[in-house]
Amino acid sequence: MSLDHRLSPEHEELRRTVEEFAHDVVAPKIGDLYERHEFPYEIVREMGRMGLFGLPFPEEYGGMGGDYLALGIALEELARVDSSVAITLEAGVSLGAMPVFRFGTEEQKREWLPRLCSGEILGAFGLTEPDAGSDAGGTKTTAVRDESTGEWVINGSKCFITNSGTDITGLVTVTAVTGRTDAGKPLISSIIVPSGTPGFTVAAPYSKVGWNASDTRELSFSDVRVPFANLLGEEGRGYAQFLRILDEGRIAIAALATGLAQGCVDESVKYAKERHAFGRPIGDNQAVQFKIADMEMRAHMARIGWRDAASRLVLGEPFKKEAALAKLYSSTVAVDNAREATQIHGGYGFMNEYPVARMWRDSKILEIGEGTSEVQRMLVARELGLSG
Missing domain, CATH: 1.20.140.10 (Butyryl-CoA Dehydrogenase, subunit A, domain 3)
Structure with a gap:
C-alpha cells in the first residue's frame, strides 16, 4: 500500500466543503443546542442534503459512492467544531447503516439504505446492555422463533444507544441470543427492529457529561414481534x-x-x-x-x-x-x-x-x-x- 497519506483532489474538496459547513453552519448554532440538550435536527437535515450520511455507500443504494476514508475526513472536520454533530453522523453511518449494507439481504438494502443515506431516517445499533458492555458475549436479550406466526419475539434491554430515540430514528439493529450451541454457549444474532414496533420502548434521554446535543437512550423490548425476514445476516453470526x-x-x-x-x-x-x-x-x-x-x-x-x-x-x-x-x-x-x-x-x-x-x-x-x-x-x- 502507498505510504502517501496526502488527500486526493476529491477527498480534499470534501474536506474543504465539510470544514466550511462546520464553521458556517454548525459553530454558530451548536453551543445553544448543546446547553439546552437539544438534538440538532436542522443541522442533521442539511448534512443529509449534502450526502454525508451516504458517503461510503454505493450510488445504487442512494449513497455517494465514496469510501471509509471520506467518512473519516467528514467526521474529523465536524469534530473540530463539535462532537455531538460528529457522533450523530458516525453512529448513523458506521453503526446504523453499515450493518445493513455489510450483512443485509438485497431486499433489506433496498428498503432501508436509500432513506439512511439521505438522512431521512437514522439507524442505531443496539449492542450494549447493563451487564454486557465490553463483554458483549454476555448478551441477555433474547429472540425466540414463533413458527406459528413467522415472527421473532424479542425480550430484553439495551443501554447507551446513540440515535435510538430521535424523531427521525427509523430502525435499531438489535443483538439477541437466538439459541445455544451443543456446549451451551449463546448463539447471538442481529435483528432489525423498526421504530414504533409494539413493545419496543425508548426511554427518556440520558443526562450526560458530554455529547449533550446528541441522542443517547436506554431501550427495552417486551414481546416485540418482527418477521423472520428482519434477521440481519446469518442466524448465530451476530457476534x-x-x-x-x-x-x-x-x-x-x-x-x-x-x-x-x-x-x-x-x-x-x-x-x-x-x-x-x-x-x-x-x-x-x-x-x-x-x-x-x-x-x-x-x-x-x-x-x-x-x-x-x-x-x-x-x-x-x-x-x-x-x-x-x-x-x-x-x-x-x-x-x-x-x-x-x-x-x-x-x-x-x-x-x-x-x-x-x-x-x-x-x-x-x-x-x-x-x-x-x-x-x-x-x-x-x-x-x-x-x-x-
Whole structure:
C-alpha cells in the first residue's frame, strides 16, 4: 500500500466543503443546542442534503459512492467544531447503516439504505446492555422463533444507544441470543427492529457529561414481534458481524477524536494570540508555545494513524490492529489536548461559552465508547500473538 497519506483532489474538496459547513453552519448554532440538550435536527437535515450520511455507500443504494476514508475526513472536520454533530453522523453511518449494507439481504438494502443515506431516517445499533458492555458475549436479550406466526419475539434491554430515540430514528439493529450451541454457549444474532414496533420502548434521554446535543437512550423490548425476514445476516453470526462493525467503527471514532484534538489546537492558537497578560499575548510565552506545539504533534500523529487504518480497509487489507491502535491513541490525545486547551484558556476554559469547555466534556467518552482503551490494548496484544 502507498505510504502517501496526502488527500486526493476529491477527498480534499470534501474536506474543504465539510470544514466550511462546520464553521458556517454548525459553530454558530451548536453551543445553544448543546446547553439546552437539544438534538440538532436542522443541522442533521442539511448534512443529509449534502450526502454525508451516504458517503461510503454505493450510488445504487442512494449513497455517494465514496469510501471509509471520506467518512473519516467528514467526521474529523465536524469534530473540530463539535462532537455531538460528529457522533450523530458516525453512529448513523458506521453503526446504523453499515450493518445493513455489510450483512443485509438485497431486499433489506433496498428498503432501508436509500432513506439512511439521505438522512431521512437514522439507524442505531443496539449492542450494549447493563451487564454486557465490553463483554458483549454476555448478551441477555433474547429472540425466540414463533413458527406459528413467522415472527421473532424479542425480550430484553439495551443501554447507551446513540440515535435510538430521535424523531427521525427509523430502525435499531438489535443483538439477541437466538439459541445455544451443543456446549451451551449463546448463539447471538442481529435483528432489525423498526421504530414504533409494539413493545419496543425508548426511554427518556440520558443526562450526560458530554455529547449533550446528541441522542443517547436506554431501550427495552417486551414481546416485540418482527418477521423472520428482519434477521440481519446469518442466524448465530451476530457476534462476528458486530465485531467487524466495531473494527470499522474504531476508525471512524479515531477520526472523530483526531478532529476534537485538532479543534483544541485551533482554539488554543486563537486564544493565545488574543489573550494578553503582563502586557503581551500569552502566545509569546514559550511555556504556552510548547503546550500548543505538543498538542499539534499529537493531533498530527493521530491523523496519520486513522488514515493508515482507513486506507488498509479501503484496499481490502487487514486493519484490525491498526484500527485499534488508531482508536487507542487518538482518544488518549483527545483527552490530553482538551485538558491542555482548558489550561491555556484559564478560567475562561471552565466557561461553557468557550468551545474548549465543550471539548473537555466531550473528550472522555472517546476512551470508553466503541471499545474501551483497555479493550484496544487487549486487541493489539492479541494481534501481536499474545493471549491469556
